């Protein structure tokens with residue numbers, strides 16, 4: 434049974450799903466050194482934001498197939514290191530969207546009405562009505578930095594509260610922003626004109642300290658800023674100073690550059706114009722159930738050999754396409770493996786053509802599957818959907834993808850052309866019925882064969898007696914033929930023969946087959 438390590442607190446609903454297929458060890462609060470020591474035993478790791486999954490941990494995880502982040506942000510995972518090692522990293526892109534957006538809204542309102550201090554004051558026995566005069570958000574301008582899932586939900590709620598909306602997001606269109614009731618502007622204008630600024634962007638090298646002293650200096654002295662996205666996007670020392678010096682009116686912060694927040698952080702000494710929460714954006718009962726189920730299901734699927742729906746380091750397959758594409762991924766992998774062997778292994782060019790109905794589907798997963806098959810002879814089980822593209826790139830394989838929806842020999846078919854040490858070769862395949870894979874052409878000769886483990890392909894002259902001679906050659910080496918097919922374009926012209934064999938071809942027999950008069954070439958293929 435595979436083993437899953439859960440190293441951060443996860444809702445029981447997720448543990449229950451994992452327990453169906455794996456031994457689940459919940460072990461939270463481990464140090465980095467402890468993780469490095471125990472990770473070699475585990476096939477999967479499930480985390481939240483508390484575990485830093487470093488390169489060292491990943492390198493030590495020799496059995497690891499998947500790292501599941503029960504939440505959105507994967508900035509605590511060394512994703513490039515995981516990709517390099519062929520480990521899938523998955524998250525739950527939507528499970529806590531509402532929780533995070535609602536927390537940011539709560540932060541905006543509680544900061545505007547001094548709710549945390551008023552609450553503390555009443556609980557300490559006081560009644561200070563004049564001390565806590567707040568401000569309204571109605572008719573104020575809200576600047577949203579990052580108009581993705583959480584930013585959009587905040588926008589809809591803020592609009593309902595009568596706020597005017599600006600947005601800064603270099604990756605979305607003005608039309609999309611307009612649909613959400615936002616005017617898309619540059620960051621500087623947003624900082625200058627907004628009364629409230631809320632951040633909903635990922636932490637990346639580009640967004641680190643995006644909000645620094647200079648950017649903060651553009652804000653109005655009455656403006657307030659909210660960060661429920663990621664620590665480190667705001668320069669914390671600069672923020673503390675801006676509030677203390679009255680350059681801005683306040684801030685509400687849920688996430689920090691170092692978590693837990695250090696005891697001597699300048700943010701702790703700002704006083705009453707700052708609201709601080711300990712990374713609670715996703716901490717609702719509903720969100721925790723959502724993310725735990727979402728990620729546990731993906732870990733379960735990957736451990737069962739199925740694709741993950743929200744992998745961050747392999748081409749995503751939209752959930753509703755998964756079922757439809759699954760047999761084509763198998764087909765692409767088989768054809769990639771076949772064409773690489775026909776082309777002599779060292780392939781430097783691959784053309785992947787999606788034909789018929791397949792041409793209207795997502796192509797990237799199909800191309801990756803073809804590359805996985807292509808590289809499987811060289812890399813064996815080391816290549817998978819995660820690292821196939823990187824491995825191909827590093828080997829200098831040029832990959833070209835084309836589509837032709839007008840080819841309708843089958844509902845959907847896939848045509849691969851590879852150039853390698855044995856020259857240029859092509860194979861085509863289709864999926865018949867539910868998921869029956871067929872090879873439908875080899876080097877443009879039409880055939881109709883099911884792929885099997887051991888196969889022999891010949892290029893020969895179509896002439897009487899040749900098939901019998903090959904049959905007796907194989908018989909003399911005690912190789913049993915399971916099926917045989919000939920594909921030709923014209924009678925007595927060139928033809929290909931495809932034989933499915935029950936046994937692998939013994940050493941030396943290929944050289945004998947090539948000597949048969951009329952045989953131009955012969956290849957063995959093991960799929």
Ligand SMILES: NC(=O)c1ccc[n+]([C@@H]2O[C@H](COP(=O)([O-])OP(=O)(O)OC[C@H]3O[C@@H](n4cnc5c(N)ncnc54)[C@H](O)[C@@H]3O)[C@@H](O)[C@H]2O)c1
Pocket residue numbers: 505506507526529530533578579580581582583584601602603604605633634635636639640661662663687688712713714715716
């Ligand atoms: N506080 C919490 O507990 C909590 C909970 C959930 C999510 N989050 C964090 O919230 C953030 C947003 O999550 P989401 O689900 O909305 O993500 P998302 O991917 O849906 O949206 C992010 C948006 O940011 C934009 N963006 C990227 N780089 C940008 C840049 N340099 N400048 C401006 N915009 C940029 C993208 O185009 C995208 O529209 C993430 O950092 C996530 O980790 C925090």
Ligand SMILES: O=C(O)[C@H](O)COP(=O)(O)O
Pocket residue numbers: 481482483503504505506507529712713714715716
């Ligand atoms: O990125 C996220 O999903 C949030 O930051 C939530 O983090 P958490 O799972 O540690 O609460």
